[in-house]
Amino acid sequence: MPTIVQKFGGTSVADPARIRRCAQRVVDARQAGNRVVVVVSAMGHTTDELIALAAKVSPNPSPREMDMLMATGEQVSVALMAMALHALGCDAVSMTGGQAGIETDGAHRKARIGAIDRGAIERVLGSGAVPVICGFQGIGPDGSITTLGRGGSDTTAVAVAAALDVAADGGTCEIFTDVDGVYTADPRLVPGARKLRRISHEEMLELASMGAAVMHPRAVLFGEKFGVPIHVRHSQRDVEGTVIVPEELIMEDIVVVGCALKPDLGRISLKGLPRADGIQAQIFEPIAEANLSVDDIVQTEFGDATTIAFTVEHGDIAEVKAICQSLVSRLGRGEIDVEVGLAKVSAVGTGMKSHSGVASRMFRALAGAGVRIHNITTSEIKISCIVDRPDGERGLQAVHEAFGLSEGPAGPGALRAEPVAPKPEAHPA
Amino acid sequence: MPTIVQKFGGTSVADPARIRRCAQRVVDARQAGNRVVVVVSAMGHTTDELIALAAKVSPNPSPREMDMLMATGEQVSVALMAMALHALGCDAVSMTGGQAGIETDGAHRKARIGAIDRGAIERVLGSGAVPVICGFQGIGPDGSITTLGRGGSDTTAVAVAAALDVAADGGTCEIFTDVDGVYTADPRLVPGARKLRRISHEEMLELASMGAAVMHPRAVLFGEKFGVPIHVRHSQRDVEGTVIVPEELIMEDIVVVGCALKPDLGRISLKGLPRADGIQAQIFEPIAEANLSVDDIVQTEFGDATTIAFTVEHGDIAEVKAICQSLVSRLGRGEIDVEVGLAKVSAVGTGMKSHSGVASRMFRALAGAGVRIHNITTSEIKISCIVDRPDGERGLQAVHEAFGLSEGPAGPGALRAEPVAPKPEAHPA
Numbered sequence: 001m002p003t004i005v006q007k008f009g010g011t012s013v014a015d016p017a018r019i020r021r022c023a024q025r026v027v028d029a030r031q032a033g034n035r036v037v038v039v040v041s042a043m044g045h046t047t048d049e050l051i052a053l054a055a056k057v058s059p060n061p062s063p064r065e066m067d068m069l070m071a072t073g074e075q076v077s078v079a080l081m082a083m084a085l086h087a088l089g090c091d092a093v094s095m096t097g098g099q100a101g102i103e104t105d106g107a108h109r110k111a112r113i114g115a116i117d118r119g120a121i122e123r124v125l126g127s128g129a130v131p132v133i134c135g136f137q138g139i140g141p142d143g144s145i146t147t148l149g150r151g152g153s154d155t156t157a158v159a160v161a162a163a164l165d166v167a168a169d170g171g172t173c174e175i176f177t178d179v180d181g182v183y184t185a186d187p188r189l190v191p192g193a194r195k196l197r198r199i200s201h202e203e204m205l206e207l208a209s210m211g212a213a214v215m216h217p218r219a220v221l222f223g224e225k226f227g228v229p230i231h232v233r234h235s236q237r238d239v240e241g242t243v244i245v246p247e248e249l250i251m252e253d254i255v256v257v258g259c260a261l262k263p264d265l266g267r268i269s270l271k272g273l274p275r276a277d278g279i280q281a282q283i284f285e286p287i288a289e290a291n292l293s294v295d296d297i298v299q300t301e302f303g304d305a306t307t308i309a310f311t312v313e314h315g316d317i318a319e320v321k322a323i324c325q326s327l328v329s330r331l332g333r334g335e336i337d338v339e340v341g342l343a344k345v346s347a348v349g350t351g352m353k354s355h356s357g358v359a360s361r362m363f364r365a366l367a368g369a370g371v372r373i374h375n376i377t378t379s380e381i382k383i384s385c386i387v388d389r390p391d392g393e394r395g396l397q398a399v400h401e402a403f404g405l406s407e408g409p410a411g412p413g414a415l416r417a418e419p420v421a422p423k424p425e426a427h428p429a
Numbered sequence: 430m431p432t433i434v435q436k437f438g439g440t441s442v443a444d445p446a447r448i449r450r451c452a453q454r455v456v457d458a459r460q461a462g463n464r465v466v467v468v469v470s471a472m473g474h475t476t477d478e479l480i481a482l483a484a485k486v487s488p489n490p491s492p493r494e495m496d497m498l499m500a501t502g503e504q505v506s507v508a509l510m511a512m513a514l515h516a517l518g519c520d521a522v523s524m525t526g527g528q529a530g531i532e533t534d535g536a537h538r539k540a541r542i543g544a545i546d547r548g549a550i551e552r553v554l555g556s557g558a559v560p561v562i563c564g565f566q567g568i569g570p571d572g573s574i575t576t577l578g579r580g581g582s583d584t585t586a587v588a589v590a591a592a593l594d595v596a597a598d599g600g601t602c603e604i605f606t607d608v609d610g611v612y613t614a615d616p617r618l619v620p621g622a623r624k625l626r627r628i629s630h631e632e633m634l635e636l637a638s639m640g641a642a643v644m645h646p647r648a649v650l651f652g653e654k655f656g657v658p659i660h661v662r663h664s665q666r667d668v669e670g671t672v673i674v675p676e677e678l679i680m681e682d683i684v685v686v687g688c689a690l691k692p693d694l695g696r697i698s699l700k701g702l703p704r705a706d707g708i709q710a711q712i713f714e715p716i717a718e719a720n721l722s723v724d725d726i727v728q729t730e731f732g733d734a735t736t737i738a739f740t741v742e743h744g745d746i747a748e749v750k751a752i753c754q755s756l757v758s759r760l761g762r763g764e765i766d767v768e769v770g771l772a773k774v775s776a777v778g779t780g781m782k783s784h785s786g787v788a789s790r791m792f793r794a795l796a797g798a799g800v801r802i803h804n805i806t807t808s809e810i811k812i813s814c815i816v817d818r819p820d821g822e823r824g825l826q827a828v829h830e831a832f833g834l835s836e837g838p839a840g841p842g843a844l845r846a847e848p849v850a851p852k853p854e855a856h857p858a
Contacts (some may be wrong), residue, residue, distance in 0.1 A: 057513045079495070
């Protein structure tokens with residue numbers, strides 16, 4: 001019997017009526033002949049309300065106590081979901097992260113799952129009941145409650161699916177959300193965008209900038225590592241969504257599956273740095289420690305001087321710049337250049353590994369739309385161009401069009417590649 | 430160093446400002462040279478809100494899931510209290526009931542504490558931090574979260590104080606509440622009522638009908654069993670309250686320490702029952718199973734017929750009557766008589782064990798106030814008279830006056846007993 005892990009996000013369980021609708025989905029999946037495990041987030045704005053409450057008590061609450069507080073949000077949800085299932089005649093047992101055997105490290109507010117002791121979940125399944133598990137939380141080495149940070153509930157669901165090895169018997173991890181799948185581009189920006197039936201974990205990761213709204217990259221990474229098929233679908237509409245599967249399961253040889261736009265970027269360039277070993281670590285370690293993220297790192301060298309440039313979201317520029325300034329003054333050398341008002345257009349597809357000409361087609365499309373390219377970075381399955389912010393949407397539409405993503409059903413109809421063009425020199429982030 | 434367990438009820442932690450004030454009390458107790466353990470209830474109306482939420486999901490939620498839901502209330506409180514303590518520079522660690530080693534049976538919504546594994550609490554104390562423990566909850570034999578039912582947070586506090594043996598080093602269990610102690614009578618009914626400095630556990634239990642508003646009898650029983658001194662005091666006013674101590678620690682030979690009125694009672698009489706063994710169990714077992722309580726049971730016999738009468742709170746009369754009717758029809762014999770509009774006036778004091786004349790003084794006081802006595806029941810340290818409801822307050826005032834409770838400081842000034850008068854024939858509840 002296939003095992004399906006169903007994860008319902010905060011919007012899906014925002015009120016009792018929605019909780020009852022989600023419970024009906026669980027019952028439907030059981031009646032269709034599956035074993036079902038449920039993972040639930042905190043209701044609607046609960047998390048924000050708890051954060052506001054803590055702020056009224058302490059200006060700087062400790063991470064351990066924040067976890068103790070935040071974990072109540074999911075605990076309320078699982079209890080209510082179990083009650084809703086009971087009301088539909090379906091046996092169910094709610095479980096905190098700790099009760100479900102979700103063991104994490106001790107990093108409060110950003111804990112990582114170390115292991116899942118599947119015994120407790122298996123026992124509930126074995127009794128014929130539905131385990132209803134708190135997303136976003138686990139138990140640390142000292143028995144304290146931990147939370148997983150951003151994307152935590154998705155990660156819980158995929159990790160539970162991995163622990164139960166759902167792929168082995170034809171199961172999936174279903175992520176119910178408020179969009180009905182993954183599109184070839186954001187439909188709000190590209191009217192012709194189409195929903196994808198299938199996408200690989202790798203492609204989904206590279207589409208993170210648009211995918212973040214659908215599913216957190218962290219959970220996708222987990223799915224990739226353990227080969228968990230993830231079905232992203234709408235919680236209130238009964239339609240098929242998009243299934244994220246291991247690349248080898250994608251039969252069609254699609255070159256580009258989707259395009260994405262990341263707006264509001266800035267670019268920081270550190271010029272005239274010494275050509276010392278480890279200079280990169282000196283820049284990016286303090287940035288990572290401050291929980292800031294950078295992208296599209298490009299390094300160039302002239303004589304004994306090195307230039308390192310990278311993109312940053314607008315909101316993070318001031319903080320990143322301060323870190324760079326402290327480095328430059330420590331080195332006694334180098335200068336900092338900041339550009340703002342940029343955006344990034346990306347095309348993603350595992351097919352481009354084996355096909356060339358993808359980059360040139362993209363550049364031609366952008367040129368044809370009158371979009372100037374500032375920088376280019378590539379990975380095995382992604383090409384990204386930094387452009388001026390006002391050109392972003394037009395560039396996205398042009399690229400989407402150039403790869404034939406608007407035509408016919410997504411998949412078989414998509415573009416086949418052209419002959420060789422050298423990949424531009426660049427460094428993936 | 431004395432250990433003090435401080436318990437803050439729902440009203441005391443109803444909002445962030447009050448939580449901060451309670452945290453200050455903890456810091457003050459530490460600075461006065463004590464080790465402090467904190468037990469906290471859910472904030473204000475949280476419990477009611479969670480019950481209402483559950484009702485919107487299921488008409489009949491399972492006890493296990495209700496416990497999962499309700500337990501979040503205290504978990505929010507302990508996290509916020511720990512944060513408030515941190516903000517005052519006081520190290521503190523919040524603990525769920527399970528984390529604090531509070532082991533209960535598996536009776537959800539009315540679990541009983543079986544044992545407290547004090548190791549976890551001791552470790553936090555040993556590290557110099559304040560353990561902040563969820564009241565009202567524990568962990569059942571199967572690892573499920575359980576709640577203790579009515580009076581649960583008080584019971585947690587006293588049980589933790591017992592487990593830590595606070596009495597051994599001069600510590601107490603402090604119950605912070607919204608009254609400033611135990612009075613010789615309810616001050617709203619008897620203007621001359623005075624606050625008691627000390628009272629025995631036994632007396633406190635007998636004063637339950639007035640004591641219930643102060644502290645739950647269940648917690649007092651726990652305190653009596655393990656000899657835990659309990660200090661009942663106001664959470665927002667810094668005055669001494671009333672200390673509940675083992676009887677042997679009360680030096681003054683006070684005959685009557687307090688009076689109480691229980692209004693709105695009914696009396697059910699079962700007449701013409703057969704004189705069979707076990708007839709009492711057949712009546713009171715189903716009543717107890719329905720979680721109803723009766724009091725002042727009197728049994729009288731004429732020939733081969735037995736009459737059993739008892740008092741019931743007005744709200745429970747219909748349910749108790751139904752249980753009795755089913756018994757009578759099963760027996761094929763007996764009739765049921767229901768009186769309403771009654772009240773009970775009681776006088777309590779361990780001193781009456783060794784002094785007689787207390788009963789006659791009480792009857793004289795009631796007669797002098799023109800109060801007709803319907804029934805009398807006594808225990809070793811209590812005399813109760815059932816009277817007409819409209820006479821209740823006047824009767825209470827007369828008895829309070831007759832025992833000299835309004836005069837001078839509570840304690841030394843109170844009444845000494847008169848010579849012998851036979852105790853009335855009656856049966857304690």
